[in-house]
Amino acid sequence: MSDGEHQKITYLGKIDYRDKQVTFGIKENDRTKHTYIIGKSGMGKSTLLENLIIQDITGGEGVCVIDPHGALAETILHYIPESRIKDVVYFAPFDGDFPMGLNMLEKVSAEKRYLLANGMMSAFKKIFTDGDGKGTFSARMEYVLNNIILALLENEGQTLLGVNRMLFDKEYRKFIVSNVTDPTVKDFWVNEYANYTDKTAQELAPSIQNKIGQFVSNPLIRNIIGQKKTSFDIRKIMDEKKIFIANLSKGKVGEGNANLLGSLLITKIYLAAMSRADVDVYEAKNLPPCYFYVDEFQNFANESFASILSEARKYKLALTVAHQYIEQMTDEVRSAVFGNVGTMITFRIGATDAEIFEKEFAPKFVLDDFVNLSAYQIYLRLMIDGQGSQPFSARTLPSTERPVHSYEQAVIAYSRLEHAKQKFLVEDEIMEFYKPVPKVEKIKTEIPSPDVKFLKVNEYKNEQPSYPSKRNDSFKRFDAKKNNEERRYQTSPITRYDSPERKDEKQNIAHSSVDTAQAVVANSEPTTVVHKENNIEKNNRREEQKYIPEIEKKEIKIESVFDTVKQPVYKKEYVDKTVEQKPTPVFDDKPAMSLKEALEKALKDQKPITENVYQKKEVTDQEDINNGEVKDRKIKEDMQVSLPKKKEVPEDVLRKLIEE
Structure with missing residues (x-):
């Protein structure tokens, strides 16, 4: 069967076909x-x-x-x-x-x-x-009426009642034209219709008003x-x-x-x-x-x-x-x-x-x-x-x-x-339509230019990070890409720097030479330790202090008594008062000893490991700036250091640490 045989037929009339009346349709x-x-x-x-x-x-x-x-x-x-x-x-x-x-x-x-x-x-x-x-x-009437309709079409909620109102209500006309985006229509109302002589306007407006009215x-x-x-x-x-x-x-x-x-x-x-x-x-x-x-x-x-x-x-x-x-x-x-x-x-x-x-x-x-x-x-x-x-x-x-x-x-x-x-x-609803509209002081005729502020923001994001010299500008500029990369690895301070996935970063943090580490102990100015805690770590420490009130800060390091081992640099950590903590060193490069090996060597050499209890020392702003980062003043005071007072660790404690 063809498609035509399946189509519905609408009947029109009858014709004579072989002496019979036959109904036909389309x-x-x-x-x-x-x-x-x-x-x-x-x-x-x-x-x-x-x-x-x-x-x-x-x-x-x-x-x-x-x-x-x-x-x-x-x-x-x-x-x-x-x-x-x-x-x-x-x-x-x-x-x-x-x-x-x-x-x-x-x-x-x-x-x-x-x-x-x-x-x-x-x-x-x-x-x-x-x-x-x-x-x-007339053609002029048609021209004006066409522009009225096109202007009303660009304003939501308008009806044909607005046609006559565009001709006699000046404030309403300004309000409508202020929302027009079509340049041809806007140009007509701003530059052409506004310059019509009184005679021309008086001829056109009543003619259109009478017909629409x-x-x-x-x-x-x-x-x-x-x-x-x-x-x-x-x-x-x-x-x-x-x-x-x-x-x-x-x-x-x-x-x-x-x-x-x-x-x-x-x-x-x-x-x-x-x-x-x-x-x-x-x-x-x-x-x-x-x-x-x-x-x-x-x-x-x-x-x-x-x-x-x-x-x-x-x-x-x-x-x-x-x-x-x-x-x-x-x-x-x-x-x-x-x-x-x-x-x-x-x-x-x-x-x-x-x-x-x-x-x-x-x-x-x-x-x-x-x-x-x-x-x-x-x-x-x-x-x-x-x-x-x-x-x-x-x-x-x-x-x-x-x-x-x-x-x-x-x-x-x-x-x-x-x-x-x-x-x-x-x-x-119609009475509501005839209420006064918001007053428009001046109709803008220029095309809006691009958002300069927005373009500057985009350019700003693509700039390389720079470190300002003043403390109050410290958080105005930053490298977004680097910041996002660091956030992926935000964990506890020790875990972060001991993580094998962060080997490169570990080397950067422990990049100080043995001479620098020894100078920290000798001169009580461990600048490498002070300046390796970045802004993210500071924020982490602050947040943890809010929720762990029973924790206090201690800085733990091993004396430079390991003559045959590269001097390790230790990360600040949080030590629970009630639980005995074991220091976890971070070595700057291979070959570096494990903690157990270091303790065994210390016991063998009968050289005690000391625990440093620091006193405060003022650090100037100039020293801070020279380090390449600007620190918060409160955090700076927490990290100020002085010469350590040595306290010997008993031999039985050393053996216990080795066994564990």
Whole structure:
């Protein structure tokens, strides 16, 4: 079986085939090429749309409907099955007690701002120049209004109510422009608009205010476009196969208001379809189609509508549009319709339109055939597996029988509960919007320069460490890499310097020569011992003193009585008062004796090992600086030394140490 045989078919009507009435339809993939319906009033267009929409709803498809008259939208509500009540968003602007929000400026990415602005400008331009045909919308007005919209788009929480406020509220305008980052938009407000003469400003501002004011002055429209958050997510409706029905009844909201809301909704739906481009190719194939119906679409057919017809197909937005005669379309929209629509259906049309369709459907049908069609009789050219068929005649299906149980009221009630706000809450939100904004003294026009301080910090980190000559600058500069390397080996002082993994560091600490070690004993100035305790070791000792109160400091060393052994240099350690401690020497290089060998030799030579008890001696700052490190004053006093007083260690203690 081919893929086409598995596709869902939406039925359009019946044809005569060998003396039988055969029902035919259009496949799912062919519907994404769009469908165009034209015909005079009362010929059956609404019935055809109704049948198509009901099939999609009962089939579980995603549907969007925009109806400027209201009759089609109200009819569809009766056909919503119970299982899909929660899927419906019923947008009715005339429902003043429960208005839904429609904020076109909400959360628009930088890449989509100009696209949205163009769509909105197309809608405004069509509305302001249509109607009685006397409306004017100059290029200068369009230019200013476009910059207003672009400026508002860069400020979070703004709505279309800010358009007029940008023109009459100077402080509000300063506040908005101060947050603009687009250089072109900012330059317009700071350098161009600010230099407009009073005459120019007086001509532009009232013209724009009058045109926008006719919408925002209507409380029904103001409570919709004045909400900061849109009450429904069109992208979610499309992706999750929900139902969106917009009842824009002209008799209840006014023709101009209906056209404005319809144009804004079409732009919103178009941008939602374009946002499907953010998924990869595999996910895009699995995205469900959304069937978008627009009755009397000429009311909303602006310049951006042509883009929808040409691009929406890529994102599985299938349009079905209907109207009465071709002259309702602009030349640009007309070219887009005839150039991009796959399926064309005509009911009875006038002679002027018949001349055009005679060329489209030649040689099968001629002008007289189009103007003499009966009700529900159609001529069409159907898209079949991506190819246009030969024109043929058919008869549309009758209206779908209305179900016994209608869930119309349940649909409206649930939609209000889920998506609408109460009127007084919306009015409070709008009153909040008109409160004064923070005052801006001056608008910055220059582009922010890089953070010089940050660059200096980065350069500073890459510098080599240096040792300052003043004590109060001792911790301002350091070598981060060396510091981190030392922290990996932070253990107790003795363990650290006896660790075999730290052999290189052990040699550095015990690098003093025998002469230097002997000078320590002879002159009572063991500078190598004093200056081998770095800052990290000091901090370790301080921390341990906090948690081990029963420990006192003693400096233990062996006399220089080992004539045949290199003089060892001992590390300061912490000695518990209650436990007898054994000194652990650190030898500066091989061949170095172990402690046991040294003790045995001392006993053999009958030379006693002495324990040094130090007295304090003042060490000057200059001596400290010459050693290459700056010590803390308190630590310095703890490490001051003087000549030792010798105390002999008994022979039995020596033997006991050797045995252990």
